[in-house]
Amino acid sequence: MGLSVGIVGLPNVGKSTIFNALTREQNAESANYPFCTIEPNKAVVPVPDPRLDKLAEMADSKKIVHATVDFVDIAGLVKGASQGEGLGNKFLANIRETDALLQVVRCFDDGNVVHVDGSIDPLRDIEVIEAELIIADFQMMENRLGRVQKQARADKAVAATLPTFESLLEHLGSGKMAHDFEGKDTEQGKVIFKESQFLTDKKVIYCCNVDEDGLLEDNDYVKVAKAYAAERGADVVKICAKMEEDLNGMPDEERDEFLHEYGVKESGLDQIIHTGYHTLGLISFLTQGPKETRAWTIHRGDTAPRAAGVIHTDFERGFIRAQVMTYTDFVEKGGEPACREAGLLRTEGKEYIVQDGDVIEFLFNV
Numbered sequence: 064m065g066l067s068v069g070i071v072g073l074p075n076v077g078k079s080t081i082f083n084a085l086t087r088e089q090n091a092e093s094a095n096y097p098f099c100t101i102e103p104n105k106a107v108v109p110v111p112d113p114r115l116d117k118l119a120e121m122a123d124s125k126k127i128v129h130a131t132v133d134f135v136d137i138a139g140l141v142k143g144a145s146q147g148e149g150l151g152n153k154f155l156a157n158i159r160e161t162d163a164l165l166q167v168v169r170c171f172d173d174g175n176v177v178h179v180d181g182s183i184d185p186l187r188d189i190e191v192i193e194a195e196l197i198i199a200d201f202q203m204m205e206n207r208l209g210r211v212q213k214q215a216r217a218d219k220a221v222a223a224t225l226p227t228f229e230s231l232l233e234h235l236g237s238g239k240m241a242h243d244f245e246g247k248d249t250e251q252g253k254v255i256f257k258e259s260q261f262l263t264d265k266k267v268i269y270c271c272n273v274d275e276d277g278l279l280e281d282n283d284y285v286k287v288a289k290a291y292a293a294e295r296g297a298d299v300v301k302i303c304a305k306m307e308e309d310l311n312g313m314p315d316e317e318r319d320e321f322l323h324e325y326g327v328k329e330s331g332l333d334q335i336i337h338t339g340y341h342t343l344g345l346i347s348f349l350t351q352g353p354k355e356t357r358a359w360t361i362h363r364g365d366t367a368p369r370a371a372g373v374i375h376t377d378f379e380r381g382f383i384r385a386q387v388m389t390y391t392d393f394v395e396k397g398g399e400p401a402c403r404e405a406g407l408l409r410t411e412g413k414e415y416i417v418q419d420g421d422v423i424e425f426l427f428n429v
Contacts (some may be wrong), residue, residue, distance in 0.1 A: 075179055170288060231246065359374060366413060367413060
């Protein structure tokens with residue numbers, strides 16, 4: 064299980080520049096004009112985790128397998144995209160299956176970089192994007208309505224969901240997001256939401272793209288975006304796309320010094336990944352051996368059998384117990400034998416809730 068993030072925003076707000084910087088690859092052409100991204104760009108990015116390097120060194124592992132994040136960058140959306148304006152609406156299907164949306168919002172002034180609406184207004188830009196996502200969800204539901212009504216005549220289970228389906232369609236048609244729908248958690252609502260992958264039901268991270276001065280102190284644009292995000296209960300990251308682009312190709316030590324000069328603790332990639340994990344409630348547990356050292360992504364609160372199932376479904380079905388050590392104990396004591404001798408290796412059963420950084424060996428029946 065990996066984390067997948069769809070990058071959305073108006074044209075020319077820095078989406079493609081950020082995509083390039085995040086992936087450290089020039090996969091997305093970036094230029095000072097709208098719609099330079101006309102095909103969805105995709106990249107699989109390893110999650111930085113220095114714990115893996117230490118564990119691999121201890122076991123002399125042949126390889127390190129990081130957890131990954133899939134980034135999908137689509138063409139910029141504009142007001143009226145759902146009616147055929149611009150190009151972005153063609154590619155919304157590419158982000159329906161992502162776990163979260165990263166909405167890039169321009170939060171800096173620069174007369175040399177054109178804004179599609181002629182001025183900088185983060186709140187307006189956010190509302191334009193979210194309106195288009197609502198319309199896209201409405202159109203998807205509207206297109207399904209006739210088929211659902213027909214199926215309801217012959218299928219009682221489908222018939223039971225029809226009133227909720229119609230209420231949700233009305234809800235979206237009034238300009239409201241799917242995640243605000245009151246019937247979402249009903250039995251019928253759960254069925255519809257599971258099938259539909261609504262764009263407006265996804266977790267959103269607002270990404271404030273600032274200039275170099277904006278990194279040091281929040282400007283008025285960032286304050287507006289953060290206030291809106293707080294109302295929505297959403298997370299915010301603040302990065303400078305131009306600076307992130309400059310980091311490409313730098314050795315790690317030089318990059319750290321460069322970030323330190325600007326008072327930034329983490330690169331934009333690290334910020335977005337850590338925020339994405341927080342937003343979606345994700346953590347990583349670790350496995351180690353001579354063949355490979357690896358990070359596995361699970362949801363916070365997952366039990367040991369569920370975590371074992373991420374490695375292989377047979378591990379979950381035949382789960383017996385888990386041998387668990389904390390990363391800190393494992394490294395400080397120098398491995399499993401010393402942890403066992405010190406009483407720091409725990410045998411956990413089916414009810415154990417896996418913690419971030421647990422080093423685990425699973426025992427199971429085939």
